[in-house]
Amino acid sequence: MWLAEHSRVYRPGEVLEGYFRLEEASPEQVRAVELSAVWHTEGKGEEDLSVHYFERLEPASGSANDFTQPHLFKSILPPSPLSYSGLILKIRWCVRARVFLARGKELTHEVPFQLGTVPSAQSVTAT
Amino acid sequence: MNELTEKSNPFSTRFTRPGAVPFIFTSNDTRQALIERLRRAKWRGQIVGPHGSGKSTLIESLMGALEDAGKKPARFRLQSGQHRLPNGWKAEATRGKADVVVVDGYDQLWPWRKLALRAFVNRQGLGLLVTSHTGCRLPTVFRTSPDADVFQRVVHRLTPGTLQAGQLDLARAFDDAHGNIREALFALYDQYEQYSVEQRV
Numbered sequence: 001m002w003l004a005e006h007s008r009v010y011r012p013g014e015v016l017e018g019y020f021r022l023e024e025a026s027p028e029q030v031r032a033v034e035l036s037a038v039w040h041t042e043g044k045g046e047e048d049l050s051v052h053y054f055e056r057l058e059p060a061s062g063s064a065n066d067f068t069q070p071h072l073f074k075s076i077l078p079p080s081p082l083s084y085s086g087l088i089l090k091i092r093w094c095v096r097a098r099v100f101l102a103r104g105k106e107l108t109h110e111v112p113f114q115l116g117t118v119p120s121a122q123s124v125t126a127t
Numbered sequence: 128m129n130e131l132t133e134k135s136n137p138f139s140t141r142f143t144r145p146g147a148v149p150f151i152f153t154s155n156d157t158r159q160a161l162i163e164r165l166r167r168a169k170w171r172g173q174i175v176g177p178h179g180s181g182k183s184t185l186i187e188s189l190m191g192a193l194e195d196a197g198k199k200p201a202r203f204r205l206q207s208g209q210h211r212l213p214n215g216w217k218a219e220a221t222r223g224k225a226d227v228v229v230v231d232g233y234d235q236l237w238p239w240r241k242l243a244l245r246a247f248v249n250r251q252g253l254g255l256l257v258t259s260h261t262g263c264r265l266p267t268v269f270r271t272s273p274d275a276d277v278f279q280r281v282v283h284r285l286t287p288g289t290l291q292a293g294q295l296d297l298a299r300a301f302d303d304a305h306g307n308i309r310e311a312l313f314a315l316y317d318q319y320e321q322y323s324v325e326q327r328v
Contacts, residue, residue: 042141046140047140
């Protein structure tokens with residue numbers, strides 16, 4: 001999975017565009033693929049997660065060979081929340097592919113990207 | 128800032144929550160042995176231990192083992208201050224054709240809620256597996272206890288070969304948390320952030 005914008009840094013309102021494909025896909029193995037663009041929090045509290053974009057792909061002809069061809073996905077990014085790296089909370093954006101295999105097995109791959117350019121937290125020294 | 132190269136804090140809840148890290152047995156005990164004790168107790172049992180000793184993590188890691196043993200669990204997790212099971216819990220247990228009701232945080236239930244739960248599982252012929260800080264008149268299938276060695280192994284699992292020497296003070300985090308592994312991991316979250324900020328300056 002890869003994003004068209006190599007720097008992977010986006011501004012709100014820009015189009016997130018990328019491609020997904022499986023290098024090897026055995027027709028009897030792959031049941032479906034779910035592509036999503038999500039943001040989630042990291043910190044000491046419960047994790048928040050929100051799905052901005054979602055697409056489910058199933059083998060159209062009963063063959064998983066479809067997935068070996070690059071599949072284009074695109075979405076207009078929202079105004080917020082912007083990526084942020086604070087001390088007690090971080091907000092991360094990523095594109096996530098979940099590949100559902102036979103017998104309930106599942107593979108997940110994520111490509112992080114950055115929305116906005118909010119500076120990360122800096123230490124402050126009392127004077 | 129470069130959000131993309133900024134490392135995730137390995138002690139964030141998303142990496143340390145029950146299910147994200149496996150339960151680590153200290154003795155020769157195993158998940159299968161615990162399930163066998165539960166089977167012998169007619170699928171009624173309690174896991175007892177103090178705060179932050181791994182009860183929820185153990186419950187989470189038992190879900191698959193229960194299913195492997197042919198018992199479908201209906202799991203309910205009570206957060207701090209939650210004294211009743213969520214609305215519709217009976218329907219969820221019966222509609223989902225559960226064999227065992229699993230309640231993480233059982234001792235938070237009001238006494239009459241516990242009685243209602245016991246009556247329900249008896250009436251339906253279901254098993255009952257709970258976690259509690261103190262014994263609650265069910266067969267004890269496992270006792271969790273704070274353990275510095277387990278804490279170190281959890282930390283190494285979360286940070287495989289990525290820590291710098293002296294970056295974190297594990298002993299201080301564990302002692303300050305009085306053996307509460309969850310609190311000790313939170314302390315390491317803060318230590319990790321502090322170190323990251325110092326490296327940026």
